[in-house]
Amino acid sequence: MKKVILSIIAACAITTTFAQNSASLNQSGTSNNSNSAQVGRFQTVNVTQDGTSNVNTNQQFSHYTQQTNVTQTGLTNTANTYQNADAGPSNFITVNQNGTGAGGNKALVDQSDFLTINSQATVLQSGQNLKSTIVQHYAINDVAITDQTGASNNATITQGNGSQGSTNSYAYIQQYSVFGPQDATISQLGDNNNAQIYQSNNAGPNNVATVTQNGNNNIGFLDQSDFSTVSTTGSINQVGNNNTAYLQQRGGGPFTSGSSASIAQNGNSNYANLTQYGGANNQAVIGQTGDFNVVTGVSGSSGLQIGANNLLTVTQSSLAGGPGQYAQVQQLGSGNIGTINQTGN
Known part of the structure; x- marks a missing residue:
């Protein structure tokens, strides 16, 4: 058994000597812990930890170039980054965390896929109990960024998977x-998807945002x-090609809460823009199936609701071969119910 262990250690030493791996570590503070493992060529890790009880784990198991840079300050931050399964070349991970409370922050970035190439993942967090997860599998030339401050916020981005690339x-x-929790999730399959979620300006607590896109553009x-x-x-x-959707919900006064809005588009060239501005408990649902469906509204605002307890439903279904439908909706006041249902060309 000792001979086997010594053989493994010797093999690792030879790999490190000739495979041109690079690792840099700088820790100051108390009870910081960092663990990095590299196999392959031109792997680079830079770790800087300044604070108390920060934990870092890096894995780079690939024959292609990878780079990871982790900086953690403050209290009880945890960063786990993985670039395995012969991923690369030219994948890059950056994690920058500042823990301002005993709860600490957590970051997980995984680029471990043979077809993850030239992709970038960035996590920026300052606060406490913040959690960021970025998974880039079968991701080519993708960029994913989570940027969080405050407390108890959760951000998740997934680009590509084992069956379909991004x-x-x-x-x-x-x-x-600072009022968390906030929860945001982006999942993208296909090509050239662009998804952005903002839950800022001390919004919350208990806001949830989800964007799922499967298709192109x-x-x-x-x-x-x-x-x-x-x-x-x-x-x-959104499922299909060339879909565009904008959704904004803004409060009009103190303690505005309980509103929900959903846009689902299945087909090609669908466009929807929804704005709910004002009181509480507004409910909006827009569903478009087919080609070239458009929902718009006054002054460019689609499905505009101002007030409280408004209910808006727009359903458009059109098969290929027709020009599609067009809907314009505006509700002002409280207790309004608006329904538009269009089927056919």
Whole structure:
């Protein structure tokens, strides 16, 4: 058994000597812990920890170039980064965490896939109990960024998976709030998807935002950034090609809460823009199936609701071969119910 162990150690030493791996570590403070493992060529790790009880784990098991840079300051931060399964070349991970409370922050970035190439993942967190997860599998030229401050916020980005890849996609989650929790999730498959979620300006607590895109050239934008946006749910689901959806929910006064909005588009060239501005408990659902469906509204605002307890439903279904449908909706006041249902060409 000792001979086997010594053989493994010798093999690792030879690999480190000739495979041109590079690792740099700088720790100051108390009870910091860092563990890095490298196999392959031109792997680079830079770790700087300054604070108390920070934990870092890096794995780079690939014959292609990878780079990871982790900086942690403050209290009880945990960073786990993985670039395995012969991923690369030219994948890059950056983690920058500052723990301001005993709860600490957690970051997980995984680029472990043979077809993850030239992708970038960045985690920026300052606060306590913040959690960021970025998974890039079968991701080519993808960029994913989570940017969080405050407390108890959760951000998750997934680009590609083992069955379908993601190419030239961009995903960004920003959550700036001290009132957490906030929860944001982006999942993208296909090509050239662009999804951005903002839950900032001390919004919350208990806001939930989700963007799911499967297809090509989809753009999803969701903004629940208002001091008075509380316990609000926003969702965008796009399947197909060239879909564009914007969803914004903003509070009009103190303690605005309980609103929900959902946009689901299945087909090609669908466009939807929803804005809920004002009181509490507004409910909006927009569903489009087919080709070239459009929902818009006054002054460019689609599905505009101002007030409280409004209910808006727009359903459009059109098969290929027709020009599609067009819907314009505006509700002002409280207790309004609006329904538009269009089927056919």
